[in-house]
Amino acid sequence: MASYFDSSRILWENPQPQFTNVETFRRMVNRKRGLNLKDYHEFHKYSIENYSFWEDAWQHLRIIYSVPPQNVITGGPIPNVPVWFPGARLNYAENLLWRNDDSIACTAGGESGKVTECTFRELRLKVQSTASAMRANGLQIGDRVAGMQSTIFLENRYGSDFASLPHLAVVTNSIEAVTLALATASIGGIYSSTATDMGTQGILDRYHQIQPKFVFLETEVMYAGKTVDLRDKVSAVIKGLHEHGLKCAIVLPSAITGKEIEVGGVRNTITLRKFLASGTGNELIFEQLPFNHPLFILYSSGTSGPPKCIVHSAGGVLMQTIKDQRMFFDMKDTDTLFQFTTTGWMMWNFMVSSLASGCRMILYDGSPFHPTLEAYLKFINDAGVTLWGTSPRFLAEVKGRKISPLKIGSFEGLRTLAVTGAVVTPPIFEWSQKAFGGKFLFVSTSGGTDVCCAFVGGVPSLPVHVGEIQHKALGMAVEVFDEDGKNIEHTGQAGELVCTRPHPSLPVMLWGDTPDGKKLRDTYFNFYPGIWRQGDFMVVNPKTKGIMVLGRSDGVLNPNGVRFGSGEIYTVMENFNTIIEDCICVGQCRPNIDEHERVLLFLKMRAGNKFTTSLEREIKSSIRTALSARHVPSYIFEVEDIPVTINGKKIEIAVKQIVSGSTLKPSGTVANPESLKLYFKYKNIEEIVEIDRVGVKSKL
Numbered sequence: 111m112a113s114y115f116d117s118s119r120i121l122w123e124n125p126q127p128q129f130t131n132v133e134t135f136r137r138m139v140n141r142k143r144g145l146n147l148k149d150y151h152e153f154h155k156y157s158i159e160n161y162s163f164w165e166d167a168w169q170h171l172r173i174i175y176s177v178p179p180q181n182v183i184t185g186g187p188i189p190n191v192p193v194w195f196p197g198a199r200l201n202y203a204e205n206l207l208w209r210n211d212d213s214i215a216c217t218a219g220g221e222s223g224k225v226t227e228c229t230f231r232e233l234r235l236k237v238q239s240t241a242s243a244m245r246a247n248g249l250q251i252g253d254r255v256a257g258m259q260s261t262i263f264l265e266n267r268y269g270s271d272f273a274s275l276p277h278l279a280v281v282t283n284s285i286e287a288v289t290l291a292l293a294t295a296s297i298g299g300i301y302s303s304t305a306t307d308m309g310t311q312g313i314l315d316r317y318h319q320i321q322p323k324f325v326f327l328e329t330e331v332m333y334a335g336k337t338v339d340l341r342d343k344v345s346a347v348i349k350g351l352h353e354h355g356l357k358c359a360i361v362l363p364s365a366i367t368g369k370e371i372e373v374g375g376v377r378n379t380i381t382l383r384k385f386l387a388s389g390t391g392n393e394l395i396f397e398q399l400p401f402n403h404p405l406f407i408l409y410s411s412g413t414s415g416p417p418k419c420i421v422h423s424a425g426g427v428l429m430q431t432i433k434d435q436r437m438f439f440d441m442k443d444t445d446t447l448f449q450f451t452t453t454g455w456m457m458w459n460f461m462v463s464s465l466a467s468g469c470r471m472i473l474y475d476g477s478p479f480h481p482t483l484e485a486y487l488k489f490i491n492d493a494g495v496t497l498w499g500t501s502p503r504f505l506a507e508v509k510g511r512k513i514s515p516l517k518i519g520s521f522e523g524l525r526t527l528a529v530t531g532a533v534v535t536p537p538i539f540e541w542s543q544k545a546f547g548g549k550f551l552f553v554s555t556s557g558g559t560d561v562c563c564a565f566v567g568g569v570p571s572l573p574v575h576v577g578e579i580q581h582k583a584l585g586m587a588v589e590v591f592d593e594d595g596k597n598i599e600h601t602g603q604a605g606e607l608v609c610t611r612p613h614p615s616l617p618v619m620l621w622g623d624t625p626d627g628k629k630l631r632d633t634y635f636n637f638y639p640g641i642w643r644q645g646d647f648m649v650v651n652p653k654t655k656g657i658m659v660l661g662r663s664d665g666v667l668n669p670n671g672v673r674f675g676s677g678e679i680y681t682v683m684e685n686f687n688t689i690i691e692d693c694i695c696v697g698q699c700r701p702n703i704d705e706h707e708r709v710l711l712f713l714k715m716r717a718g719n720k721f722t723t724s725l726e727r728e729i730k731s732s733i734r735t736a737l738s739a740r741h742v743p744s745y746i747f748e749v750e751d752i753p754v755t756i757n758g759k760k761i762e763i764a765v766k767q768i769v770s771g772s773t774l775k776p777s778g779t780v781a782n783p784e785s786l787k788l789y790f791k792y793k794n795i796e797e798i799v800e801i802d803r804v805g806v807k808s809k810l
């Protein structure tokens with residue numbers, strides 16, 4: 111079988127590694143601790159062997175606090191989930207709003223071409239007035255939050271009443287969304303958002319579980335050039351939440367015109383303007399709260415069961431996100447970050463933390479393909495973006511459409527191009543580096559909603575090798591386990607991504623869980639007792655220590671006893687991406703029918719291209735040459751659509767279940783739920799292959 115790492119070719123090397131944040135941090139630790147950690151490899155080893163590393167990180171990241179911690183880590187109510195920095199008092203929003211000056215904090219843009227800017231001073235004022243209205247309303251309502259008490263809410267000034275109320279938002283990626291999140295955080299509330307393209311059921315599946323008292327909703331947005339009237343969805347969500355204890359819904363004005371829009375027929379609904387007018391105008395107070403105090407609720411994808419409500423702590427999110435931004439991307443206060451995301455992906459929460467580094471953040475709402483992909487790239491170039499976060503799927507699309515970014519702009523200022531969310535194939539590494547001018551760090555990262563940070567990512571002081579994530583993140587004890595829980599990292603074989611030591615952004619709880627966190631432990635710590643299993647399939651290059659994440663481990667393909675990730679097939683398929691728009695590769699193993707798993711590859715052709723037997727032969731031969739005969743899919747089929755989540759991730763697990771005979775109800779997270787129907791017929795594959803053999807496939 112071909113090795114995962116055929117070339118280990120260097121894609122890029124930093125001409126001045128000594129000036130990177132990560133090197134400054136390493137030198138600081140050496141000085142402070144009297145150590146001689148020579149390079150990143152030694153630094154990483156130190157960081158996972160000594161909890162004092164997190165004390166160093168606290169200092170280096172310049173965490174703002176009012177009471178220092180007594181200790182770094184201590185036991186908590188949930189086994190395997192420690193309490194970090196006991197005794198410390200701090201506030202997430204205060205850490206993000208320290209820069210109270212006239213530099214631009216946020217630039218908001220979108221398809222219409224309209225750009226709005228907001229300085230740090232203005233942002234702080236917005237947060238002040240929103241927090242004041244939230245306090246006024248919360249204290250008037252004086253609500254209790256039934257069934258949500260947990261040890262993590264201890265020691266908050268309001269008991270477990272006001273400060274633990276979740277404030278929810280179905281909002282666009284806008285200055286208003288950032289303001290709502292920070293205002294909530296300033297008073298110790300919990301913020302949770304979804305994007306406006308989430309279906310009503312998807313929103314209710316999440317929010318029913320956490321029973322919000324406030325919900326903020328957009329009424330009208332623009333997507334792909336079309337005005338989307340959200341009033342029906344808004345009414346349905348508010349009505350649905352009223353049954354679950356909602357006290358007040360606040361509707362935002364149109365995101366297109368700024369005009370107020372009436373949402374009739376639902377009680378306890380007010381406009382944002384009226385809500386803000388109810389504030390007292392008091393000064394902004396940043397409640398000083400424990401490190402583990404809850405900040406955000408994020409949701410698991412919900413593609414194979416109800417979404418889990420993952421509660422993240424203020425201190426954990428703060429430390430981990432700014433550590434990743436400063437270490438991986440080399441973020442400085444002179445940077446402009448553009449992370450393409452909606453408010454429903456953890457990358458939104460990740461992005462917001464960049465304010466703590468004092469840099470400018472670009473908030474883009476809308477489709478990157480409207481009015482044209484070229485216009486979107488021009489926006490990024492013209493905005494002077496220095497750190498750009500996007501998805502491999504987006505880059506594959508630019509490549510597949512044969513667009514030359516350098517004909518659109520020079521992308522001169524770009525220092526870091528960061529990708530996450532899916533497997534990044536070696537051809538995408540090489541194409542991207544060249545296509546955007548070559549003078550930047552190409553960072554591939556992998557982490558997840560479950561930890562609101564990354565396990566593995568970039569190291570600006572080290573070379574980037576084609577196809578490889580550079581290293582494990584500082585403080586993250588990532589290892590590769592086989593099915594029996596044996597570390598197989600040194601063998602260069604793929605296995606489960608596990609994290610063998612705790613870190614500050616472990617979820618503090620799953621909402622609705624028992625006080626001893628049974629559901630949380632069953633989800634993450636049961637497969638390998640006491641060890642975090644992320645559910646990703648990864649391999650480490652023994653030579654470079656670079657990493658490949660090959661896909662989700664529940665989607666691992668296992669024909670004839672060979673285990674491999676779908677990402678390996680996608681890498682080969684990248685060579686066909688000018689004619690094939692997208693593909694999905696899954697295993698099929700029907701209970702009581704199939705003895706072995708077979709691999710099925712589904713292709714969505716680009717408009718104007720045909721799936722022919724010669725293309726099928728060519729694909730099979732490429733996979734055989736690049737990987738091995740055992741990797742060649744048993745069957746390749748053309749389909750009209752590939753199911754993806756609203757965050758653009760291929761939904762392999764649902765397709766695998768469908769073709770293996772399960773009756774699956776699409777969840778609200780599927781962006782194109784109709785597409786799942788296209789796969790049901792493949793559970794009777796004999797009929798299809800039979801038909802195919804006699805050459806009347808078109809009937810299908």
Ligand SMILES: CC(=O)CC(=O)O
Nearest residue numbers: 530531556557558559
């Ligand atoms: C950092 C990430 O890995 C993001 C994701 O899970 O989509």
